[in-house]
Amino acid sequence: MNSKVCEVTLHPSSVSFIYQKRSGKTVVEDISYAHVLAVEEKGFKTQDNNDNDIYAVTVHYVRQVSNRRLRIMSQNVQSDYTTCKTLVTRLEEELSVTERPKRLAVIINPNSGKKRAEKVFKNKVQPVFTLCGIHTEVHVTKTKGDALQHVRDLNLADVDGVVTVGGDGLYCEVMNGLLLSTQKDHGVNADDPKAKVVPADIPIGIIPAGSGNWVTQYLHGTRDVMTAILHVVTGFTSRTNAVSVHQGGKVSAYAGLVLCFGLQGDMMNDCEKFRWMGPNRYAVIPISTVLSRRTFDVEIEYEDDVTGELTRMSDWMYSVDTYVISRREQGDKLVPLFGDSALSVYTSSKCSLGKHVQQLTKLQDQKAGCFDYDFVKTVRTQGYKVRFPRAAVSGKGDDSMLKEKCYISCDGDVLQVVKPEFEVRLHHNAIRLYGDAVN
Numbered sequence: 001m002n003s004k005v006c007e008v009t010l011h012p013s014s015v016s017f018i019y020q021k022r023s024g025k026t027v028v029e030d031i032s033y034a035h036v037l038a039v040e041e042k043g044f045k046t047q048d049n050n051d052n053d054i055y056a057v058t059v060h061y062v063r064q065v066s067n068r069r070l071r072i073m074s075q076n077v078q079s080d081y082t083t084c085k086t087l088v089t090r091l092e093e094e095l096s097v098t099e100r101p102k103r104l105a106v107i108i109n110p111n112s113g114k115k116r117a118e119k120v121f122k123n124k125v126q127p128v129f130t131l132c133g134i135h136t137e138v139h140v141t142k143t144k145g146d147a148l149q150h151v152r153d154l155n156l157a158d159v160d161g162v163v164t165v166g167g168d169g170l171y172c173e174v175m176n177g178l179l180l181s182t183q184k185d186h187g188v189n190a191d192d193p194k195a196k197v198v199p200a201d202i203p204i205g206i207i208p209a210g211s212g213n214w215v216t217q218y219l220h221g222t223r224d225v226m227t228a229i230l231h232v233v234t235g236f237t238s239r240t241n242a243v244s245v246h247q248g249g250k251v252s253a254y255a256g257l258v259l260c261f262g263l264q265g266d267m268m269n270d271c272e273k274f275r276w277m278g279p280n281r282y283a284v285i286p287i288s289t290v291l292s293r294r295t296f297d298v299e300i301e302y303e304d305d306v307t308g309e310l311t312r313m314s315d316w317m318y319s320v321d322t323y324v325i326s327r328r329e330q331g332d333k334l335v336p337l338f339g340d341s342a343l344s345v346y347t348s349s350k351c352s353l354g355k356h357v358q359q360l361t362k363l364q365d366q367k368a369g370c371f372d373y374d375f376v377k378t379v380r381t382q383g384y385k386v387r388f389p390r391a392a393v394s395g396k397g398d399d400s401m402l403k404e405k406c407y408i409s410c411d412g413d414v415l416q417v418v419k420p421e422f423e424v425r426l427h428h429n430a431i432r433l434y435g436d437a438v439n
């Protein structure tokens, strides 16, 4: 922390401090009001050489350090009383007119990742929220589904945002709760795939404490916890897409990261059986799933976003994957694209194991060209139906159920396909996240 007698200049959108270092070098520190977190009055110190009373104020602010990481810096300002008071008044004014959250509902999954979510909240999140004068209402989940129900029970008018401390699965639950509550409040039938979904206005902040934390990585360019906290307290938000999956006239779930039918669904289902292994299970189990990969005899119906044509394709497929946060190529890498105008749906048909592993490895490493294989098809659409026209079913008509167990990975959670048809719809920019995603 710098602690020097300063010259303070208030500009329209920033404040600058000019002081001399011990070496005699003059330093100018310019801090945008948008980056100021809090101002604390420390009181009178000594007198300067001109017999003026020296007053001290500490200004806490955010600075980007490296690799898109953010940190809290503090400037200890010492100056005459009037200058300091003018500074405090101005900064408090600036802080009060921003979109900063003041009341947050916090939901913690104590079982996320390495089970450190509660510690992360207590040691890292709470002190920053306290510094910024944010009031919190904390809920620690007891079981799966608890977060969704808690959000549904919240009076959304009482909070400025909902913060999750956990992984992508916890984010998915909260997002589901917010979207379902919003549809109910607006009289929208969430079960109807054609209904126009009303976007959820309450932003979600994600403090990464899970195993994957991909939404955080895509949004902030880092999984760093302090960076995620500072994105919440500074209050900037970005919009992101959601997709819904419907079966048998009901909405099964919304996804905000991935909705992958087939191979990835099987991988997640296999990984769930080995939850006791912790995050290590994701490194080992998928290999055995790929080695025993299975194909599904499916028909996909969609309206092509480019031609507007209603199209059907039938094939034996390993997977039908949708990345809710789209991927686009930048140089030799895939980078995230938030709020894409259509879904990119990737289907994988029969191919040799060697080629498949090569393609999946490229995809895992986020390499450009990972979809450029003859067995991978890319479709751009607002939604699609997947049917199992030749699958064995039990029951008839609306009661028919698939006999084979098939799974979808919905943001890493396992969703079973029970009906011989499911439908997926895009909901453009339906969710607000704390963070300034740069596409």
Ligand SMILES: Nc1ncnc2c1ncn2[C@@H]1O[C@H](COP(=O)(O)OP(=O)(O)OP(=O)(O)O)[C@@H](O)[C@H]1O
Residues within 6 Å of the ligand: 108, 109, 110, 111, 112, 113, 114, 141, 142, 143, 144, 145, 146, 147, 165, 166, 167, 168, 169, 170, 171, 173, 209, 210, 211, 212, 213, 214, 411, 412, 413
């Ligand atoms: N108290 C709880 N006990 C068991 N499961 C929970 C609890 N709270 C939430 N869950 C569910 O556990 C699943 C995984 O949670 P979460 O995403 O937080 O951690 P993770 O799986 O370690 O991380 P990631 O999803 O990033 O891989 C989610 O479906 C979540 O809803």
